[in-house]
Amino acid sequence: MTWSEMQPLLSQACWDTLYMVGWSTVIAVVGGLPLGILLVLTDRGGLLQNVAANKVIGQIVNVARSLPFIILMVALMNFTRTITGTTIGREAAIVPLAIGAIPFFARLVETAVREVDGGLVEAVQSMGGNTWTVVRKVLVPESLPSLISSTTTTIVALIGYSAMAGTVGAGGLGDIAIRYGYQRFETQLMWITVAILAVVISLIQFAGDYAARSLHRRGGQSGAGPRLRLLKASTATSETV
Amino acid sequence: MITTSGLTKVYRSRGREVTALDGVDLHVREGEVYGVIGQSGAGKSSLIRCVNLLEKPTAGTVTVAGQDLTALAGRGPRAGRELRQARSRIGMVFQHFNLLSSRTVQDNIELPLEILGKSGKERSAKALELLDLVGLADKAKSYPAQLSGGQKQRVGIARALAGDPKVLLSDEATSALDPETTRSILQLLRDLNRQLGLTVLLITHEMDVVKNVCDSAALMRNGRIVESGTVSELLATPGSELASALFPVSGEAHSADRTVVDVTFHGEAATQPVISQLSRTYNIDISILGAAIDTVGGLQVGRMRIELPGRYEDNVVPIGFLREQGLQIDVLGQEPVLLKEGAK
Numbered sequence: 013m014t015w016s017e018m019q020p021l022l023s024q025a026c027w028d029t030l031y032m033v034g035w036s037t038v039i040a041v042v043g044g045l046p047l048g049i050l051l052v053l054t055d056r057g058g059l060l061q062n063v064a065a066n067k068v069i070g071q072i073v074n075v076a077r078s079l080p081f082i083i084l085m086v087a088l089m090n091f092t093r094t095i096t097g098t099t100i101g102r103e104a105a106i107v108p109l110a111i112g113a114i115p116f117f118a119r120l121v122e123t124a125v126r127e128v129d130g131g132l133v134e135a136v137q138s139m140g141g142n143t144w145t146v147v148r149k150v151l152v153p154e155s156l157p158s159l160i161s162s163t164t165t166t167i168v169a170l171i172g173y174s175a176m177a178g179t180v181g182a183g184g185l186g187d188i189a190i191r192y193g194y195q196r197f198e199t200q201l202m203w204i205t206v207a208i209l210a211v212v213i214s215l216i217q218f219a220g221d222y223a224a225r226s227l228h229r230r231g232g233q234s235g236a237g238p239r240l241r242l243l244k245a246s247t248a249t250s251e252t253v
Numbered sequence: 254m255i256t257t258s259g260l261t262k263v264y265r266s267r268g269r270e271v272t273a274l275d276g277v278d279l280h281v282r283e284g285e286v287y288g289v290i291g292q293s294g295a296g297k298s299s300l301i302r303c304v305n306l307l308e309k310p311t312a313g314t315v316t317v318a319g320q321d322l323t324a325l326a327g328r329g330p331r332a333g334r335e336l337r338q339a340r341s342r343i344g345m346v347f348q349h350f351n352l353l354s355s356r357t358v359q360d361n362i363e364l365p366l367e368i369l370g371k372s373g374k375e376r377s378a379k380a381l382e383l384l385d386l387v388g389l390a391d392k393a394k395s396y397p398a399q400l401s402g403g404q405k406q407r408v409g410i411a412r413a414l415a416g417d418p419k420v421l422l423s424d425e426a427t428s429a430l431d432p433e434t435t436r437s438i439l440q441l442l443r444d445l446n447r448q449l450g451l452t453v454l455l456i457t458h459e460m461d462v463v464k465n466v467c468d469s470a471a472l473m474r475n476g477r478i479v480e481s482g483t484v485s486e487l488l489a490t491p492g493s494e495l496a497s498a499l500f501p502v503s504g505e506a507h508s509a510d511r512t513v514v515d516v517t518f519h520g521e522a523a524t525q526p527v528i529s530q531l532s533r534t535y536n537i538d539i540s541i542l543g544a545a546i547d548t549v550g551g552l553q554v555g556r557m558r559i560e561l562p563g564r565y566e567d568n569v570v571p572i573g574f575l576r577e578q579g580l581q582i583d584v585l586g587q588e589p590v591l592l593k594e595g596a597k
Contacts, residue, residue: 059331060331129349129351131347131349131351132351132353134307134347134351135345135347135351136364136368137307137332137340138305138307138340138343138345138422139340139341139345139364139365139368139416140337140338140339140340140341140365140368140369140416141337141368142331142332142337143331145368149353149364149367149368150353153353153355153356154353154354154355156355227355
C-alpha cells in the first residue's frame with residue numbers, strides 16, 4: 013500500500029475514533045459524575061444515606077463493569093437500535109461505548125469524591141448549606157484535579173474499547189489496524205496506526221496531567237485536615253437512637 | 254444566649270451504644286466567652302456539634318438566641334430550611350480550619366454569603382471588610398495552601414463572621430497551632446467578643462485557653478458537666494477541680510511541725526497585700542511554696558500555697574486573720590474548711 017492509498021484511510025479512521033471517543037466521553041462524564049457522587053452520598057454515613065439504594069447502584073455498576081466490552085456491545089444491540097435506529101456504524105458504537113464507560117467513570121468519581129475532607133462538608137453545613145450546595149461548592153470543586161485525571165483515564169480506556177467497535181462497522185484506528193494491518197498483512201499500515209494511537213494517547217494523557225497538576229498547584233495540598241473522615245462528622249456513621 | 258437542657262446524645266453503631274452526652278445543662282450568657290474543657294472523649298465535640306445541630310441530639314433541647322433549634326430539626330437526617338437558616342446565624346470555627354483549597358481566601362470568606370444568596374458586590378465588600386478585621390487585608394487573592402496555620406485560622410474566623418452571627422462556636426480552634434499563634438488567635442477572639450458583642454462558646458483541652466479568654470468555664474467528663482460557673486465563682490468554690498487546674502500550686506511542708514495553707518484570691522481581696530500584713534501583724538515567717546496568679550477579666554485572681562511555722566493548732570489565729578480579709582483558705586491535711594466551720 014502506498015502512502016496516498018493509506019492517507020485517506022487513516023484520516024477517516026482518526027476522525028471516526030475521535031468522534032466515537034469524544035461523544036462517549038461526554039456521555040460518560042454526564043452520566044458517571046452524578047452516579048459516582050450518588051454512590052458517595054448514599055453510602056453509610058453519607059448526606060443522603062440510603063443503604064439499599066447504595067447497594068443497588070453499586071451492584072449495577074459492578075455488573076456493567078465486569079462485562080467484556082464486546083459482549084456488552086452485542087448485548088445492547090436492541091437498545092442501540094431503539095436509540096440510533098441502527099446497529100451499524102459510528103453512532104451505533106457510541107451507545108455501548110458510553111454505557112460501558114459510565115460505570116467505569118462513576119467508580120473513579122466515587123474514589124475521587126471520597127478523598128474530599130469531611131470537615132469541609134461540615135463547614136458548609138454549619139453555614140446553612142444544603143446537600144446540593146455541598147455537592148456544588150465542595151465535593152466537585154475540591155475533587156476537580158482527581159476528576160480530571162479520572163476523565164483522562166476514561167478517555168484512554170475508551171480509545172482501547174473503540175478498537176472493538178470495528179466489529180459493528182464503526183471504523184476507527186483500531187479497526188484499521190485489525191482489518192488492514194492484521195488480516196491483510198499490511199504490516200506497515202498497522203505500525204503507522206499503532207504509532208498514531210501512541211501519539212494520541214500520549215497527548216491526551218499529557219494534557220490531562222497538565223490540567224490536573226495546574227489546578228492542584230493552585231490549590232496546593234489542603235494540609236493538616238484528616239482526609240479519611242469524609243461525611244462521617246455529620247449526622248450519621250452512627251445513627252441517633 | 255445559648256441554653257441546653259438535658260442534652261443527651263447516644264451513638265449506636267453495630268449494636269453497641271455509646272453515650273457521648275448525658276444530660277448536659279449549659280447556659281451561656283449573652284456577650285461572654287464560655288469555655289468547655291475536658292479530655293478527648295469527654296463529649297465536648299458532640300456538645301458543640303449539638304448546639305448547631307450538626308449532630309442531632311437524642312434527647313434534650315438547644316436554644317440559641319431564644320430560638321429552639323431542636324424543634325426545627327425535623328425527623329429525618331437532613332436539615333430543613335428553617336434549621337439551615339438558623340445555622341447561618343451561628344458562626345463556627347474548626348480545629349483544622351476547613352478552608353476550601355480550590356478557592357482563594359476571599360472566595361472562602363464569600364462562601365457563606367453565596368449560600369445566603371448575597372450579590373457579588375455585597376459579598377466582596379463584606380469579605381474585604383472582614384479580612385481587614387482579622388488583619389489579613391493583603392492575602393485576599395492567596396490560596397489557603399500559601400498561608401500559615403495562624404493565618405488560616407484567621408480566615409476561618411473571618412468566614413465564620415461573614416453572616417453577621419451573634420454566636421460563634423469554636424471547636425478546638427487553637428489546638429493545631431503553636432503557643433505563640435494560639436495567643437494571637439485567642440486575642441483576636443477576645444477582641445471580636447468585645448468589639449462585636451459576640452457570644453463565644455469554645456471547646457478546648459488546653460487550660461491556658463480558658464485562662465486567657467474565658468469569662469466562664471465548664472469542666473466536662475464522661476458526657477456530663479462536672480463543674481461550671483464564672484472563673485471567680487469557680488475559684489470561690491472549695492475543692493473546685495477547674496480552679497486548681499487553672500491555678501495549680503504545689504509544694505510539700507518542709508517538716509511535720511509546719512502548716513501548709515492554700516490561699517485563693519479573687520475579687521477585692523486580691524488587691525490587698527495580705528501576706529506581708531500577716532507577717533507583720535503576727536511576727537511570723539511565711540514561706541511561699543508555690544503561686545499561680547493571673548489577671549482574669551481585669552481582676553487579679555489566683556492561688557498561693559504558703560507555709561507557716563508551727564502546727565495547725567498554733568496557727569488558728571493567723572488563719573482566722575486571713576479568712577477575715579475575705580480570702581478563701583484551705584489548710585492542707587485538715588478537714589475541708591466548710592465542714593470544720595459547720596462543726597463549730
